[in-house]
Amino acid sequence: MSAVWSAAWAAVRRRKLQTIVIGVVVCAASATLVMALGLLDASAAPFDRAFATQQGAHLAAAFDPAKVSEAQLKQAAGQTVSAGPFQQATVDTSTGEVFLGTLTVVGRADPGGQVDRVSVWQGRWATNAGEIVLSRTPGSVGRMGVGFELRLPGRPVLKVVGFAHSVTGSADAWVSPAQIGALQPNALQMLYRFTQADTAAQVEAGQAAVTAGVPQDALLGTLSHLTVKDKATSELGVFIPFLMIFGILGLAVAVLIVANVVSGAVVAGLRHIGMLKAIGFTPDQVMAVYLVMVSIPAFAGCVLGTLVGNLFAKPIVQDAVEGFGVDDLSFAPWVNVVAALGMPVLVASAALVPALRARRLPAARAISAGTTAHTGRALRVQRWLSGTRLPRSVSLGLGMPFARAGRSALTLASVVLGVMTVTLAAGVTMSMTAYNDAVRPHFTDRVELMAGPPQGGPAVRPQGVEAPAAKLSDAEDESMLRSLPGTTAVLAGTQLDAEVAGGTQEATILFYRGDTAILGPRVLTGHWPDGPGQVVVPSRFLNQRGLAVGDTVTVQARGNRTQVKIVGVVLTNNADEIFADWSTVDVLAPGARASFYLTQMASGTDRDAYTAAAKAADPGLQVLPPRDGSSSTAVIIIGAAVVLTLVLGAVAALGVFNTVVLNARERRRDLGMLKSIGMTPRQVTVLLVTSMGALGVLGGLIGVPVGIVVHQLVVPAMAHAGQADAVDILMNVYHAPLLALLALTGVVIAVVGAVVPARGAARLSIATVLHNE
Amino acid sequence: MAAMQNADAVVELTNVRKEYSDSTALDGVSLVVRAGEAVAVMGPSGSGKSTLLNMIAGLDRPTSGQVIVHGSDLGVLGETGLALFRRRGIGMIFQFFNLLDDLSALDNVALAAQLTGMKASQARARALELFGELGISSRRNIYPAQLSGGERQRVAVARALMNRPALLLADEPTGALDSRSGEQVMDLLLDLNQIGQTLLLVTHDERLATRCATRVIEVVDGRIAREHSMERA
Known part of the structure; x- marks a missing residue:
């Protein structure tokens, strides 16, 4: 055993507290570093990562089976990597007990394959008749769990057997190929991966190539991965700056603390260094003793910290990025490589500076420098x-x-x-x-009541609960609610699914009347609509469509079309909501009644008694449970x-x-x-x-x-x-x-x-x- | 609190033993130090004399036996009680001075009084008084690193006297000093004893014992081997 090793090992054993502190600090710093780098890695391109993991489709295309055969589609795809054709059905759930909007259901034998490897993150794939797998981003089951039965008039009962996520957004639900026939398929789905698909032009070129041998009018619609990416990033991109800043902070704290601890250990040992020199250690040997002394616990701490970081940082990263559909949460190799190599380098660097200084110091000065500096x-x-x-x-x-x-x-x-x-x-x-x-808003003084099925938008009801069907007229209901003891404000409203000219997505128009100033969304700029043809929208609506307050847009619903002027911006989380005054409903849906009411109760009002009174006056109204607001x-x-x-x-x-x-x-x-x-x-x-x-x-x-x-x-x-x-x-x-x-x-x-x-x-x-x- | 058997006893040790894991430092030591005495404890290295001093100063606890100083049984005092005892009851002088390097000489001395709650201005005034008596007034604003060994020990003596302790304990007070500085410190201790200050010295230095002590106790292997009164030189 060399003199250097002997002296270093003796110092490690003698300075137990210092050894433990260096080990613990480097362990914590390594774990923090892994977490920080993991966050930075995860926040860099979560969509791209999920897309690569799932071999996402650069293009999802729906074809008319009456105009093109499955064999033709396969042949047209040629050498392009593809999946399908899968039979595709459109299922309207508005007449069922549970409203899930219009579902695109695809018949698919398994979730794997060369393209669009769907991630089944809960339950299992639908392999038998009567089974369905719903598309959800990981962790967001909602109020329906595995075992839930989807009942639609004229359709077979479908039991939810799993939840899956397609980063491509290729379907809202999947059933087995044997089951899809019962859902009256009306399209064939093809999924393609192109060699070049970074730009819209490249995707279009790819599309042209795979549809070249297909009758011109057979293509019903397409979905580019670029569109999907834009949407995912806008919805979940809020995480990225947050993750990045915490990653940077973690990195800075880890570097600082290691520099502090290691340089402190060397400075605290200056006196010992002087003594080693006095008994004949060369300056290089002394420096080596100290580098080895701090490296032994640092190395142990680094190995342990990297393991701990991988174990404990993953749930944090998982929470943050699972919304993008990232299911492979192993950190990129460079994260562990940087942590495992970078931390020892950092430790050595931090030790080297004071050790070099000590190396140059004469023995007597090193001994005297061992006391506090003054x-x-x-x-x-x-x-x-x-x-x-x-x-x-x-x-x-x-x-x-x-x-x-x-x-x-x-x-x-x-x-x-x-x-x-x-x-x-x-x-x-x-x-x-x-x-x-x-x-x-989840105010405890507010009560939501449904008067009838919504015209559009999601509204899931627990199984077995009857649909609301108001017994009184719209005016009578509003009047009744206003007259209830304890009522201080009432808002009545309904909603319509509508198309916005120039946009790529549909929007929901919410028509409000009554006490909108109290119970409506908060107006950030402009004013609440105070007449027909006026609307307010969230800023995301404007940003996604390149619009501004003062602009006029054309909306169409139920075959009626009208122009509306944007008169303000409201604070809501949904990019596809338009708020209009009740007077506008007569243009798009003449004769529509309010499908819901929102009331505000005076302080001290008994909620149960209040809702019981409302139900007694109109048994067809359905009182919604208070929102949890989360x-x-x-x-x-x-x-x-x-x-x-x-x-x-x-x-x-x-x-x-x-x-x-x-x-x-x-x-x-x-x-x-x-x-x-x-x-x-x-x-x-x-x-x-x-x-x-x-x-x-x-x-x-x-x-x-x-x-x-x-x-x-x-x-x-x-x-x-x-x-x-x-x-x-x-x-x-x-x-x-x-x-x-x-x-x-x-x-x-x-x-x-x-x-x-x-x-x-x-x-x-x-x-x-x-x-x- | 135990009653003193000797009305004028400042220190009374009864059958004190101190054992460490592998050795016995004190083996049934009994000793009385009376007010105004200057007792020198001598003996070879490892004989137990510093351990004896530590027991009397409340820096260490005996394995068995009783240590009573100023009527206080140190065995029943907790750590805080011992600290308060040291603050008021004793002054200590160390071989290596033990001054705080980042405080001036004056502030090192004033510190002892400030710990008792005395205001900084009053403590500095009292410290200046002592600096005058010890002949180091001109060195009051100097930091320990810039003082000579003799000056440092005088500052340490001033600090020990700051709270007017009834008992002054000195552990090899001349051990780190050159002969001239050692002589000065001996004179200082002698002067203090002559004006009534009770002293207990631990030393190897026979000249110090001969010069300052009124009684010499020789400790060998943790026991008091010999004890005799001295005629000061």
């Missing part, structure tokens, strides 16, 4: 503090960070990042909550924010822990002396905790404004990614009491990190310390 500034600060009225343990603690300015700066940076993370997470959480509250996006972002904050806060506290361990070790003689002249253990604890508390206060004062600035950058980016506007309720979330609390988090991180080693130092044996000179 700069002019530190001495001036301590002198000033000595004269203050503060308790001596506090004033001594306040001066301590100035003795090791570099170490204190790194510790401060960790605390700043911790506070910044908390501030950002709190801000994002409040922005998400505020947005969620605005677009999905959104899966908000829940995921808030949940991820909490977890990431706890992780990064804990890592920052670990940085503080390490600093206190190093400071206490360097100052054990001073602490022993202080105890010998009467400083109590509590005062020693206060001294050391105060030394970090001061950094905590400073970290809070710096971290909060920085966190707010980052929030002001991230939230608009999230909003824009979701094609929404960064409205004031998203931006103005920080208020004075909250800011004070956030600033205190710096102190909390510092105190939590400092208190354990401080208490350990307070129990130091004076006799041992003072006589070990």
Whole structure:
């Protein structure tokens, strides 16, 4: 065994606490690094990743079976990678007990294949008659689970046996090829993958190639992967800036803490370095001893941390990206390679700088440098503090960070990042909550009542519940609701599926009358429609269609067409909703009655008695259960924010822990002396905790404004990614009491990190310390 | 709190044993130090003399036996109680001075009084008084690293005297000093004892014992082997 290895191994064994701290810190930092890089990787291109994993179709095409045969389609595809033809049926669910809109159902024997490898993430594939698999993004089952039976008049009962996701969006549901016949198929679906499909022109060229041998009018419709990608990114892109910033924060915290811990370990060993030199170790051997000494626990911590990171970071990343349909959650190989190689390189680099300095130091100076550094500034600060009225343990603690300015700066940076993370997470959480509250109001003083089946849009009812069918007329119902004791406002409305000229997607027009100012969506710009032909829309509607307030668009529903003028922007989460005054319904759906009512109750009104009275007056009305107001996006972002904050806060506290361990070790003689002249253990604890508390206060004062600035950058980016506007309720979330609390988090991180080693130092044996000179 | 058997006893040890995992440092030591005495504890390295000092200072606890200082049974005091005892009851001088490097000489001394709750201005005034008495007034704003060994030990003595302790404990007070500085410190301790300060010194230095002590106790293998009164030189 070489002298270097012997000395390094002896140092590792003798300095157990330091070894453990380096191991734990590198482990935590490696896990954080894996998580951070995993987030950055996941946020880089989740759709592309899911698309590649599923071998998504660049083009999904529907053909008329009356005009082209399956053999012709296969032949036309030629050498192009394709799947199909699959028989495709259009199923209208509006007459059933459960309204799921119009479903595109495809008969497909299995979910695999060369193109569009559908991911069955719950249950199993439909292989038998009477079975159906519904398309849902992972994790979003809704109110229907496996076993639910879909009953439609004139159609076979279909039992849901699984949930699957096609990144291509090739179908709303799948059944076995044997079952599709009973659903009256009206099209043949072909799925293609082209060698070049990055642009619309390339997709069009591919389409031209595969349809060249097909009768011209046989092609019923197509869906490009570019269109699907645009939609997915607009809906789920809000995650990306959020994930990226937390990834960057995690990376910064991991680098800082490792630099702090490792360089601290070398600096704390300067005296030992001097002694090694004194007994004949060459400068290079001394440097090697220290590099090996820190590398042993660092390597162990790195291996363990990478494993832990892979285990625990995945659920966070999974929550964030599963909406894109990413089901293969193994991190990209480069994530683990960078963590496994990068962390040891970081450790070695952090150790190398002070080790090189120690290498150059003469032995005598290295030995004397082993004690605390004393700069002019530190001495001036301590002198000033000595004269203050503060308790001596506090004033001594306040001066301590100035003795090791570099170490204190790194510790401060960790605390700043911790506070910044908390501030950002709190801000994002409040922005998400505020947005969620605005677009999905769940006020306890509101009651929703259905008067009849909706004209369009999703409305799932529990199985066995009768469809609403109001007994009274529309006017009588509204009048009845207004006259109920406790009613303070009533809004009546209905909805229509409509086509918007120039758009690629349908929209839902909601017609409101009554107390829209109280119960309607919040108007951000412009005004609520106050006459026929006026509408308000969400900003996503405008952005997706290149429209602006003041523009006029043509809408068509039930064979009626009219022009409407956009007079304002409202805050809602649905890009395809148009809000109109009731007077406009007469143009598009003459004679329509309100299909739902929304009422507001006075404070103190008994909800049960109120709804019972409404039902008694019109038994055909159906009272909807109160909305839970939650959104899966908000829940995921808030949940991820909490977890990431706890992780990064804990890592920052670990940085503080390490600093206190190093400071206490360097100052054990001073602490022993202080105890010998009467400083109590509590005062020693206060001294050391105060030394970090001061950094905590400073970290809070710096971290909060920085966190707010980052929030002001991230939230608009999230909003824009979701094609929404960064409205004031998203931006103005920080208020004075909250800011004070956030600033205190710096102190909390510092105190939590400092208190354990401080208490350990307070129990130091004076006799041992003072006589070990 | 145990009653003192000797009305003028400042320190009273009864059958004190201190065992470590692999050795016995003190083996049934009984000792009384009376007010105004200057007791030198001598003996070879590892004999247990520093352990004895630690017991009296409340820096360590005996395995068995009783240690009473100023009427307080140190065995019943918790860590905080021992700290308060050290704060008020004793002053300690160490071989290696143990001054805080980032405090000036004056602030090192004032620190001991500030821990008792004294205001900074009052503590500094009291420290200046001691600096005058010890002849180091001109060095009050100097930091320990810039002081000579003798000056550092004088500062340490000033700190030990800051709270007017009834008992001054010194552990090899001249052990790290050159002969001239050692002489100065000996003179200082002698002067202090002559004005009534009770002293207990642990030392290898026979000259220090001869010069300052009124009684010498020799500890060998954890026991008091010999004890005799001294005529000061």
